[in-house]
Amino acid sequence: MPAALTPSTTSRRQFLTLLGISAAAVSCGTATAGGGSGAGSGSQVKTLKYQGAVGAVTLPELAADLGYFGDVKLEWVGNTISGPQDIQSAATGQTHFGSAFNGAVIKLAAGGAPIKAVISSYGSDQHTYGGYFVLEDSPIRSARDLIGKKVGMNTLGAHYQALLDIYLSRNGLSEAEAGKVEPLVVPPVNTEQAIRQKQIEVGVLSGILRDKALAAGGLRPLFTDTQLLGPFSAGTYIMTQRFIKENPDTVRTFVTGVAKAIEWSRTTPREQVIARQTEIVKKRGRNEDASNLKYWRSYGIAETGGRVEDKHFRLWLDWLGERGEVKKGRLKASELFTNEFNGYGKG
Known part of the structure; x- marks a missing residue:
């Protein structure tokens, strides 16, 4: 696996603890x-x-x-x-x-x-959104198809992992099933390439990187954040x-x-x-x-x-x-x- 792809070692119940801040740091910041x-x-x-x-x-x-x-x-x-x-x-x-x-x-x-x-x-x-993209000929068509698959995003424990969890939950996956979907850290500039080279099955793309990737063809959205939440x-x-x-x-x-x-x-x-x-x-x-x-x-x-x-x-x-x-x-x-x-x- 390329160095750019870092497997998540954080459980579904623990990954957001990386956003935590120590009590000492808080107190010194008053x-x-x-x-x-x-x-x-x-x-x-x-x-x-x-x-x-x-x-x-x-x-x-x-x-x-x-x-x-x-x-x-x-x-x-x-x-x-x-x-x-x-x-x-x-x-x-x-x-x-x-x-x-x-x-x-x-x-x-x-x-x-x-x-x-x-x-x-x-x-x-409608102009600025994040999408979860797959190859155009990918067999992935639903949330359940993500079980056992790798999903690349810019960071863990933030916006895009939260939306992935909500998507899985709203589409009927149990916590155990959702735990088999593997989120990975992939730098945004490497995401399109990682999808095309099949290093990951799904990748989050937004902004200019999304527009360039779609212009090149061969990708389609599994879902977008605005489709999920408006x-x-x-x-x-x-x-x-x-x-x-x-x-x-x-x-x-x-x-x-x-x-x-x-x-x-x-x-x-x-x-x-x-x-x-x-x-x-x-x-x-x-x-x-x-x-x-x-x-x-x-x-x-x-x-x-x-x-x-x-x-x-x-x-x-x-x-x-x-x-x-x-x-x-x-x-x-x-x-x-x-x-x-x-x-x-x-x-």
Whole structure:
């Protein structure tokens, strides 16, 4: 088996523990990045530390460039390697905000991190979605056909493994049967090749990599995340509760600015959005290739202004509870987020 393919050694009941965070790490992160006592001293933090993504423009970066943050500035401290890492950095005070799959946010909160989701950060719609692809002539046509098969995805214990589990469950597979489906870590850039060379039977493809693979022909979707759940917001930006309490005006500016950026990207012609993103990447001087931006379609967020709803967490709470990853009743969906600081559409 190629080095790119790493068999999952994690059980169906345990794989999401990789999203956990130690109590010590949580406790040391109660002081937010950059210090400052915030509202209590009459001086709120105005420069927000954050992690970016190579060759991509995040919603906060877009909002800042559009002038939606006023006197609040962003300070890039590096690029994130994953959603769980991004929100852990925020929880431990290395950055002021981070974004991840909502299931990862739940795990972090269940581990004792005093965090709140403040606005949606990404999702899936008719333009931006993830699909589970097989060879066109593959005998795999149903969930039951996946028993004993390898499914490649970018990481374990996050968005795509959660959706795979939901797909298997909704299509009648027992826990024992689902346990015979083998999820593997395959870097997204290698997924198409791994499918075509039959190193895996199914692979998750999204964005530019999906479009290029489909253009080459020979692949078909077994299912997509939007077919499974419809258009949905899948991830959120989180901040620590302490930072929110001490810097309410800054948080309001940030959240409302991101909400405006979401709607700007939704209502502005795609070519203009791509041009703006390309300009942002070029002028920030991180030695990046901006060529993939021409394939951008949307941020995939379903709700107006990125407002968060109970359903964005309830599905994953139920799923985690059924698998014993989070104790049932330990958390309520409404406790995990707030829309208090989202001023979009309020006049």
